[in-house]
Amino acid sequence: MEVIVLPDPGRIGSLAADAITALITRKPDAVLGLATGSSPLAVYDELVSRYEAGQISFRQARGFTLDEYVGLPADHPERYRNVIDTAFAARVDFAPGAVQGPDGLADDIPAACAAYEAAIRDAGGVDLQILGIGTDGHIAFNEPGSSLASRTRIKTLTRQTRVDNARFFGGDLDQVPTHCLTQGLGTIMEARHLILIAMGRSKAEAVHHLVEGAVSAMWPATVLQMHPHVTVLLDDAAAQRLQLVDYYRETYRAKPAWQGI
Ligand code: GLP
Numbered sequence: 001m002e003v004i005v006l007p008d009p010g011r012i013g014s015l016a017a018d019a020i021t022a023l024i025t026r027k028p029d030a031v032l033g034l035a036t037g038s039s040p041l042a043v044y045d046e047l048v049s050r051y052e053a054g055q056i057s058f059r060q061a062r063g064f065t066l067d068e069y070v071g072l073p074a075d076h077p078e079r080y081r082n083v084i085d086t087a088f089a090a091r092v093d094f095a096p097g098a099v100q101g102p103d104g105l106a107d108d109i110p111a112a113c114a115a116y117e118a119a120i121r122d123a124g125g126v127d128l129q130i131l132g133i134g135t136d137g138h139i140a141f142n143e144p145g146s147s148l149a150s151r152t153r154i155k156t157l158t159r160q161t162r163v164d165n166a167r168f169f170g171g172d173l174d175q176v177p178t179h180c181l182t183q184g185l186g187t188i189m190e191a192r193h194l195i196l197i198a199m200g201r202s203k204a205e206a207v208h209h210l211v212e213g214a215v216s217a218m219w220p221a222t223v224l225q226m227h228p229h230v231t232v233l234l235d236d237a238a239a240q241r242l243q244l245v246d247y248y249r250e251t252y253r254a255k256p257a258w259q260g261i
Contacts, residue, residue: 001211001224001225001227001230001231001232002230002231002232002252002261003211003232003234003239003242003248003252004231004232004233004234004248004252004261005234005235005236005239005245005248005249005252006233006234006235007235007236008235009041009042009199009235010042010046012042012043012197012199012233012234012235013041013042013043013045013046014046015233015261016040016042016043016046016130016195016197016233016261017043017046017047017050018260018261019128019193019195019231019260019261020032020043020047020056020128021047021050021055021056022260023127023128023193024056024057024058024061025056027127028057028059028060028061029060029061029062030061030062030127030128031061031062031063031064031120031123031124031125031126031127032061032062032063032064032126032127032128032129032130033063033064033065033066033126033128033129033130033131033188033191034063034064034065034066034084034088034089034099034130035065035066035129035130035131035132035140036065036066036067036080036083036084036087036132037132038132039132039133039197039198039199040087040130040132040197041087042197043130043197044087044088044091047088047092048088048091048092051091051092051093057092057093058092058093058094058098059093059094059095060095061094061098062094062098062099062100062123063084063089063094063098063099063100064099064100064101064116064119064120064123064126064183065080065081065084065099065100065101065102066080066129066131066139066140066141066182066183066188067080067101067102067140067141067180067181067182067183068080068081068101068102068103068104068180068181068182069104069177069179069180070104070105070109070154070177070178070179070180070181071104071105071177071179072104072105072177073105074105078168078169079104080101080104081099081101084099084101085099100116100119102116102152102181102182102183103115103116103181104180104181109154109181110153112181113151113152113153113154113181114152116152116181116183117151117152117187120183120187125190125191125192126190126191126192127191127192127193128191128192128193128194128195129188129191129193129194129195130195130197131188131194131195131196131197132196132197132198133196133198133203133206133207133210133221134160134161134164134206135160135164135202135203135205135206136158136160136161136206137206137209137210137218137219137220137221137222138158138161138220138221139185139188139196139220139221139224140182140183140188141155141157141161141180141181141182142155142182142184142185142188142220143155143156143157143158143161143220144158144217144218144219144220145217145218146184146185146217146220147184147185147186147217148185148186148215148217148220148223148226149184149185149186150184150185150186150187151183151184151186151187152181152182152183152184152187153181153182153184154179154180154181155179155180155181155182156178156179157176157177157178157179157180162176162178185220185223189223189224189226189227192229193229193230193231194224194227194229194230194231195230195231195233195261196210196221196224196230196231196232196233197233197234198210198232198233198234198235198238199234199235199237199238200235200237200238201237201238201240203237203238204237204238204239204240204241205241206219206221207232207234207238207239207241207242208241208242208243209221209222210222210224210225210232211232211242212242212243212244231261
């Protein structure tokens with residue numbers, strides 16, 4: 001796990017965008033794993049700027065989102081499939097239908113989850129997955145207690161997650177759905193490169209467990225310690241509880257710029 005602490009969201013966004021640019025240059029039909037939430041916004045904004053400057057194209061690429069609320073109407077602005085369009089997908093040149101998400105309106109939820117797993121597999125798997133982290137250590141919507149081998153399935157959201165996300169629903173907890181469909185931890189672990197972004201003090205405890213804690217379903221993101229290629233991008237506030245922060249900083253300072261992440 002490579003841990004990089006950077007002073008501002010702009011630097012975090014451009015470093016992650018560099019990795020995506022290098023991937024798309026090498027493999028124009030790459031499969032991207034897209035995350036919602038505020039953490040990846042700097043990455044998406046940077047990619048949109050590069051697209052507008054003619055430096056990158058997503059014409060042949062595909063995207064899979066991590067998760068979806070159950071039951072939000074198709075045109076609801078907080079439906080994650082719409083959120084990812086607004087934040088990124090519709091601002092660049094993905095082909096129609098190239099970005100997919102789990103179907104939170106399906107009548108047969110287990111079948112929809114199995115179909116999503118099959119779609120990711122048929123696309124050849126995710127080359128690069130962007131991730132945020134919840135204050136309770138969830139990735140996607142894999143709440144504490146999730147099996148470390150889980151696949152795409154329905155989950156009940158914790159009260160903490162619903163409180164955290166109420167800001168997107170006018171601060172009204174009752175408007176936040178109680179259930180979601182989410183890629184499982186086992187699904188996410190099959191992506192070839194994972195870039196997790198965390199910013200702000202509210203993430204410091206989860207980041208401490210993610211990087212330096214014991215692998216445990218109580219802090220689902222800790223499963224990433226078992227993955228061979230994970231990059232964790234943090235601001236100073238999110239890194240403040242890391243015991244080895246000086247070591248991570250020193251390691252990154254000494255890294256040749258050409259190496260990438
Ligand atoms: C939601 C999403 C997660 C995301 C998390 C953190 O719960 N399902 O994928 O990582 O929020 O969001 P933010 O980046 O806004 O803090």
